[in-house]
Amino acid sequence: MRDDTTKSAAGLGYGPHTLAIPGPSIVPDRVLRAMHRPSPNIYHGELVDLTHSLIPDLKRVARTEHNATIYIGNGHATWEACLANTHARGDLVLIPRTGTFADGWGEMARGLGLRVEYLDFGNRDAMDAAAIGARLREDKAHEIRSVLAVHVDTSSSVRSDIAAIRSEMDAAGHPALLQADCMASMGCDVFEMDEWGVDVAIAGCQKGLMTPAGMGFVFYNDKAARARARADCVTGYWDWVPRTEPEIYFRYFYGTGPTHHLYGLREALDMLVHEEGVEQAWERHGRLARALWAAFERWEAPGGLELNVRDRAARSHAVTSVRLPERGTALREWSEQEFGLTLGIGLGMAPLGSEEWHGFFRVGHMGHLSGHSMMGTLGGIDAALKALAIPHGDGGLEAATRALVAD
Amino acid sequence: MRDDTTKSAAGLGYGPHTLAIPGPSIVPDRVLRAMHRPSPNIYHGELVDLTHSLIPDLKRVARTEHNATIYIGNGHATWEACLANTHARGDLVLIPRTGTFADGWGEMARGLGLRVEYLDFGNRDAMDAAAIGARLREDKAHEIRSVLAVHVDTSSSVRSDIAAIRSEMDAAGHPALLQADCMASMGCDVFEMDEWGVDVAIAGCQKGLMTPAGMGFVFYNDKAARARARADCVTGYWDWVPRTEPEIYFRYFYGTGPTHHLYGLREALDMLVHEEGVEQAWERHGRLARALWAAFERWEAPGGLELNVRDRAARSHAVTSVRLPERGTALREWSEQEFGLTLGIGLGMAPLGSEEWHGFFRVGHMGHLSGHSMMGTLGGIDAALKALAIPHGDGGLEAATRALVAD
């Protein structure tokens, strides 16, 4: 019988291909199905009602009772939107840095004419809230107008304690806005906009919100709304005022809305908010992340894998950055070709395409993800370690299942 | 037998519902199917290749050999994008006005800090190129930096002669940029960016390009590229420089691309550019429009319908604005409920929701449209005229089929 004698490792990549990059994440079948429909009327009827219904549910995800706006755009668009609505040219913003997305936000700020100051915490550790507090206390003149904090940096997978930053800001009596980038975290890692005292939060649809890329969300509270008054670089497209509770439908999007995405988002929010529940989704992501960490902590070995973030408390529940000197790209390629699993490239740790860059990869575990998804992905990494003879400790997979079922 | 005795007019609205509003237009099944897929890898592979392939085809649609950029956004986003890349604050732009979308573009320009001057041609006639020329000749100081001309105003359905404007500009020796809004027209009405001397053109995906709303396109030539140098209100998101022929994929969209829309657009461009052909699509829209005009010209009657644009040469091939004093809304509602046909509301002719506003409607006939679609739509209007006892001339439908098959 042929199959007993043929033994090449090739071919396991046939079958359903799984994407485990840190965004876009896996889109549920239901969401895709909801988007497979004729274009609707954009002046009245179903789409208008549906759009109204999204706003309160988005607020439930961000945990705010304040304002939610939807932009057709990506995460970069929401960076520009939140800054344009809260700043005047020349304003100084303070950016505690834990990865490359802090750089990106700063670049965007400079493009708007703002001045940017970084507090760099490297790529492997959470922000030191006390250091931020110290800097704010130095700023007697209250020149710093915003602290721009990336909750989870998608590149490094570092998660920082946003509530602690607020405490320091309050303790320092500093009036700056606290703006949080929740692109990678929203719907996955615990985030409490109002409770934590976040003034502006941004997120996208294509990660924890399980909808194809193309929309971003800006949440803001009353303090941020007041900052809008002195904003002098806000333009028609970014202005959040007419987009918030608009009387005329098209003002939601300043023009034609993203019709099909809205249907998709409605379905995704039904799943996240009304079926599973946001807190339950956080728990699920937490449990899945702990399973992943358990596996990696067993696999770690000299010359082998290492989780980029050493402190469990500073690790995201949505994305995990991994160091694997020299072999990261090889592991990704084996997984993709031989196993049907696409892992994320390293980002921000070394110049793209450089020798060093090949020593990193990332696992996306955000959004639509089950125990089955996670164990399949870990199984792929375990298989790759064996196939490529990468040094690794034993027992990773079973450590993962133990973590999955732990009390 | 029951069906011989029951005679209510109700119920014809069951069955396939047809949307005939001037955007979003009907999305082909093939495009929806192409978008119904898992999220792809955004770093390499299929999506990257596919995105590269879109650019030359978009240029074929705009008829330019210069630059094409894709923005996640709607038409308003492209208004902001084109202005931000070509102007400094305080610049004066001249807007010949033939409908409400000229007002919208001007509002956007003011939001960017530009000064706006209108030449108003009302809502029923094309722009008078000579009048534009006269104004430019007055502008000895060349204070006017752009002429912003809406090719087809979606509200009034007026189409203007863009090439004639260029001739006047050239005759006046005026260096202003000629920017054309082709939102409603691209892929439907003849438009020749390079041949007509247009410096910047904008369009969206959800009309003639048959893709769900969510992307806009900005085309620009070398002269416009030079204007970029003095632009002082361009921000990171709008900057077209990195988006044009980027070395790194994510620069196309300054962040995550609109993954599913790109698959949809690829399919739509296959249909428009490679199967039907752009020129053939123009011919089709022309033929269909002439059929519609033939019907309306027969239907016109005192106290009844009247095409908003009297001069055939000034009528769009993609959208038709109709005047029907007092009864426009009634006709739309009958069509929708009793016939399965959604017509567009009047826009820009009277305050939304006012008494007068009820005296208008629009027919969208852009993009994915066959003879069957057009005759179904005209049949709906003819049925509504009869059902509502609106005065109208006879023979409209047969005038339409005659026009469809005319040499």
Next chain:
Amino acid sequence: MRDDTTKSAAGLGYGPHTLAIPGPSIVPDRVLRAMHRPSPNIYHGELVDLTHSLIPDLKRVARTEHNATIYIGNGHATWEACLANTHARGDLVLIPRTGTFADGWGEMARGLGLRVEYLDFGNRDAMDAAAIGARLREDKAHEIRSVLAVHVDTSSSVRSDIAAIRSEMDAAGHPALLQADCMASMGCDVFEMDEWGVDVAIAGCQKGLMTPAGMGFVFYNDKAARARARADCVTGYWDWVPRTEPEIYFRYFYGTGPTHHLYGLREALDMLVHEEGVEQAWERHGRLARALWAAFERWEAPGGLELNVRDRAARSHAVTSVRLPERGTALREWSEQEFGLTLGIGLGMAPLGSEEWHGFFRVGHMGHLSGHSMMGTLGGIDAALKALAIPHGDGGLEAATRALVAD
């Protein structure tokens, strides 16, 4: 401007293509969407509940309080199923004939070992119930075991009066079963299984029931159930006993069920039974058919079109057979290539592909059909008549819209 000078008739076929053949009919987007899903568990859960829910709704469509069974198969399968459950080899069945589908049913009966006797009423007239009664009265020995009556013959579009046949059977005191083929009619033409005294009725999913081809339905009452006792050619697959109210799910289909079709049918029945209502769907089809007849009656001209069935009372509301000597194929081809409309070929009137065969075509107007669909189709025929210079009377289209809105 190019479009004013290019005048070829070609190209109207781009855009949405419309299928107007007498089955398969147009599948609603909602039904396709409902079928686009992962395979479900077939042992318990959603699919099982859903399947149970189909049975009462199918009975509502057939207007019976008796039994409904679902077969994976086409119309021919249901022919075999209904006969196999009600007959012993050698039984005589009487088939009043109004088109080629009567021949097909008879061929199927012969394949099962039954004897077949036809009463031929040609291809253009309804069955003469009195003639059937006369034949039954002659059959003193009650050798005839079933009268197999095609309600609407899809080939000729002749509709017969099934209730009248029952009256004659009762008047003759004849015990034969009355079996009705409602393939083309169910959900479109009025049909009352119980009220009309029909013992067995068959239908398929791909016409009035708006679901992709692949399932057939057999309805039967207690009298038919009793006939099952003497059936000696029934096999495991056709046996309707275990399929009727089965205790174990897989008995519904004697094996694996047609998972995706069941989801599709659920959606279609939601539309037909719970949203529009069966009686309202009949009314809609009646009104649409009268509009079609009105157009054709105006178009009729020497050397031109002629409706195959002259008597309005004998015309189906779901399909219309048309005679157009020599030019039928030409008209179909023009419609398809130049207008985006696919009409049905003639069937059963002349040998397929023969010279005479080119003199027929059919219009399908069953299932998911609005006023817009019908006027688009009639517009295509009107355009074809003009394009091909086929003699025809004026005013067809407006006669149709008048009929659509008539009290």
Next chain:
Amino acid sequence: MRDDTTKSAAGLGYGPHTLAIPGPSIVPDRVLRAMHRPSPNIYHGELVDLTHSLIPDLKRVARTEHNATIYIGNGHATWEACLANTHARGDLVLIPRTGTFADGWGEMARGLGLRVEYLDFGNRDAMDAAAIGARLREDKAHEIRSVLAVHVDTSSSVRSDIAAIRSEMDAAGHPALLQADCMASMGCDVFEMDEWGVDVAIAGCQKGLMTPAGMGFVFYNDKAARARARADCVTGYWDWVPRTEPEIYFRYFYGTGPTHHLYGLREALDMLVHEEGVEQAWERHGRLARALWAAFERWEAPGGLELNVRDRAARSHAVTSVRLPERGTALREWSEQEFGLTLGIGLGMAPLGSEEWHGFFRVGHMGHLSGHSMMGTLGGIDAALKALAIPHGDGGLEAATRALVAD
């Protein structure tokens, strides 16, 4: 932070749900997408060409150069079809039995009027070809007309050596037909119709062929074709003669074809035959099965799991039956609710729903399956064993990954 204190095991079932039952299997996105389309013309054009193209590819999957036919129906329909075409009433068929599907085939044979004799090999071992040979040698009168051998019994997961049966038949000089049920195996387990001397083979679309349930396939060679001559229970619907290379399209299916399924099957065959290759798919299934066995062999423990089939050579590569006294149902339910994984119920080992029945489950691993799928499924079982404190050996998952990458 909430997620660190909440520790319930619940909730991992959110996210993508995975079906791992032995049919229907997972339908690839591409196949579903191919089926999401308007109904096509069934008389000429694309669908007709596409259908022709399926036949040679189906033969490639069955590894035959003879005849392939497509039936709208399920596996039971193909049982009836193959028997009806090859037998006269009263014929004796010999059924070597390795599971409950042999019983089903025999029941079907009896329903057709055939006489059935079983050779029972239990539920855990392959057929003993020598015993079959011995029985055939006893049958001097050649009363046995067919040997009906289930290649892989979906209930027990026993795979038998079909070629060995042919050798015995040849050695015995017995003229009976060898008919093989490849429902569970085709496209997964090695099967060589012509090379192994199989006269008739049947399969369905919803397992290794990755298409939604609703079609079955009957393959037959010239010897079987000759048997057709004496078949006296074949009816119109089952007759394979007109279905084989028909001149008129509708004869393929004796009536309307399963339009959408044909599009789906085309896509599935593109994947299986033209992209991966049938032999490569066999290799993939073999490798995945060996990984599964490796895990189970490690997990086996007193009071715990046991693979139903002890002999590796007798195990299917497509389905695995597992014994887990008392806890089988509990494990399935945990997997479904807590992990997002649906495993198959036990079948044929004990009366459905009985106490003993709860001691079995099955894993489907047929068709569209990657390394990721398999490791996710094994991860779910490992997690369930731990969560439910079922005795089990260690190291199952890593044994699986070792097997996946073994030379």
